[in-house]
Amino acid sequence: MARAKLAGLPQAATTHTRGTAEYRALDAAHHLHPFSDMGTLNQIGSRVIVKANGVYLWDSDGNRIIDGMAGLWCVNVGYGRQELADAAYRQMRELSYYNTFFKTTHPPVIELSALLADLAPEPFNHFFYCNSGSEGNDTVLRIVHRYWATQGRPDKKYVISRRNAYHGSTIAGATLGGMDYMHEQMPAKVDHIVHIGQPYFYGEAPADMTPEAFGLARARELEAKILELGAENVAAFIGEPFQGAGGVIFPPSSYWPEIERICRKYDVLLVADEVIGGFGRTGEWFAHRYFGVSPDLMTLAKGLTSGYVPMGAVAIHDRIARALIDNGEFNHGLTYSGHPVAAAVAIANLKLLRDEGIVERVRHEAGPYFQRCLREAFDGHPIVGEVVGAGLVAGLQLAEDPRARKRFADGAEVGLLCRDFCFNGNLIMRATGDRMVLSPPLVVTHDEIDEIVAKAKTAIDATAKQLGLP
Numbered sequence: 001m002a003r004a005k006l007a008g009l010p011q012a013a014t015t016h017t018r019g020t021a022e023y024r025a026l027d028a029a030h031h032l033h034p035f036s037d038m039g040t041l042n043q044i045g046s047r048v049i050v051k052a053n054g055v056y057l058w059d060s061d062g063n064r065i066i067d068g069m070a071g072l073w074c075v076n077v078g079y080g081r082q083e084l085a086d087a088a089y090r091q092m093r094e095l096s097y098y099n100t101f102f103k104t105t106h107p108p109v110i111e112l113s114a115l116l117a118d119l120a121p122e123p124f125n126h127f128f129y130c131n132s133g134s135e136g137n138d139t140v141l142r143i144v145h146r147y148w149a150t151q152g153r154p155d156k157k158y159v160i161s162r163r164n165a166y167h168g169s170t171i172a173g174a175t176l177g178g179m180d181y182m183h184e185q186m187p188a189k190v191d192h193i194v195h196i197g198q199p200y201f202y203g204e205a206p207a208d209m210t211p212e213a214f215g216l217a218r219a220r221e222l223e224a225k226i227l228e229l230g231a232e233n234v235a236a237f238i239g240e241p242f243q244g245a246g247g248v249i250f251p252p253s254s255y256w257p258e259i260e261r262i263c264r265k266y267d268v269l270l271v272a273d274e275v276i277g278g279f280g281r282t283g284e285w286f287a288h289r290y291f292g293v294s295p296d297l298m299t300l301a302k303g304l305t306s307g308y309v310p311m312g313a314v315a316i317h318d319r320i321a322r323a324l325i326d327n328g329e330f331n332h333g334l335t336y337s338g339h340p341v342a343a344a345v346a347i348a349n350l351k352l353l354r355d356e357g358i359v360e361r362v363r364h365e366a367g368p369y370f371q372r373c374l375r376e377a378f379d380g381h382p383i384v385g386e387v388v389g390a391g392l393v394a395g396l397q398l399a400e401d402p403r404a405r406k407r408f409a410d411g412a413e414v415g416l417l418c419r420d421f422c423f424n425g426n427l428i429m430r431a432t433g434d435r436m437v438l439s440p441p442l443v444v445t446h447d448e449i450d451e452i453v454a455k456a457k458t459a460i461d462a463t464a465k466q467l468g469l470p
């Protein structure tokens with residue numbers, strides 16, 4: 001294939017310099033997008049995002065778009081914060097890179113670790129760094145196996161996850177995840193990972209079951225699986241406190257306490273994948289607090305740096321950290337573990353979340369307002385079955401017959417239809433199957449929430465109309 005011509009790039013290419021058509025042609029010629037059907041996408045052409053500030057994005061045609069997804073659930077402090085840019089700039093000039101492998105460390109990673117210990121719940125005082133949520137979950141597996149080896153119980157190998165979970169897209173992350181469409185394209189998966197059902201009441205509960213009974217039933221699938229495998233062979237259970245990519249699924253309140261009881265009973269580590277839930281999304285610093293559960297490990301990424309630079313981490317309970325520290329070398333690490341620039345940006349980001357009271361505001365003000373507006377707009381809507389969420393994250397179930405919990409037929413692609421209406425209305429709202437999800441930057445104002453909800457309403461009304469539903 002012919003190489004697309006690079007027309008004279010200006011010296012300081014700090015802003016966009018080409019027109020939309022030219023960008024699209026180069027993109028189609030050279031860029032493979034994640035999770036995309038490139039044949040189709042290259043025919044339509046991608047939207048080129050050139051600028052962002054606060055909760056708004058601008059495309060190369062000058063359209064202003066409100067970002068109801070905080071990028072990919074990550075831009076918690078909003079776009080364009082000077083404090084984060086300054087932190088990166090200062091750190092790059094001072095110490096752009098050094099590793100932490102060979103008896104060395106550096107101030108940013110030290111300060112970040114101390115700050116995280118301060119912000120995280122009591123038993124979390126140690127942190128291992130990586131570059132993404134996927135690598136965080138790979139690291140979780142390494143820690144879990146190492147931990148049980150140090151306890152003289154190397155047979156504890158099985159990790160139990162859930163169908164429709166999302167834990168990333170490395171081989172380990174995708175194996176842990178419960179997405180069939182990802183598994184289908186993986187001839188080999190990581191061994192000793194198995195799945196149980198998800199606590200998705202609207203979509204999967206029998207008609208006559210209460211949410212509480214359903215939550216208990218799904219949690220007890222964990223117990224059944226542990227007994228089937230033998231508790232002596234089970235190392236850990238992993239779950240997102242609420243499923244994000246799976247459609248913002250909030251489990252019934254009976255679910256997490258029962259999961260925790262079962263994990264304790266059979267001496268199985270409990271891992272909370274907090275990649276989306278962490279750093280304020282629900283109005284708590286960590287989403288497991290919202291559900292009242294106490295994990296042994298937490299996977300962190302996304303909101304850790306508000307997406308300004310890549311960084312992930314695993315928060316390690318004192319008990320497990322002790323075992324790792326007291327038992328010789330842990331044979332795991334990444335060139336960029338604790339990267340100084342990422343660490344400096346993370347510190348600046350966490351300080352904004354803390355010192356500007358952003359998390360507090362999600363909990364007491366913006367979150368309740370957002371949830372109330374969504375419910376007012378969509379309760380009783382002809383194609384909305386439920387609105388769930390807390391803080392600044394929400395899922396809207398599209399349904400053919402909302403009251404009967406009758407979903408649209410598989411392949412109806414109602415979510416994608418709705419997403420396209422949003423996109424054309426300059427709102428970013430994501431579709432996962434037949435659930436529409438929102439997760440705006442945590443700094444979103446009431447006026448901006450009004451705009452998001454009004455645009456979502458317009459899009460969902462248009463979807464209903466197109467489907468010929470009243």
Ligand SMILES: *Cc1c(COP(=O)(O)O)cnc(C)c1O
Binds near residue numbers: 135166169245274
């Ligand atoms: C996004 C996500 C991941 C993967 O993070 P990457 O940075 O994309 O590797 C893992 N777990 C959860 C819950 C996520 O939402």
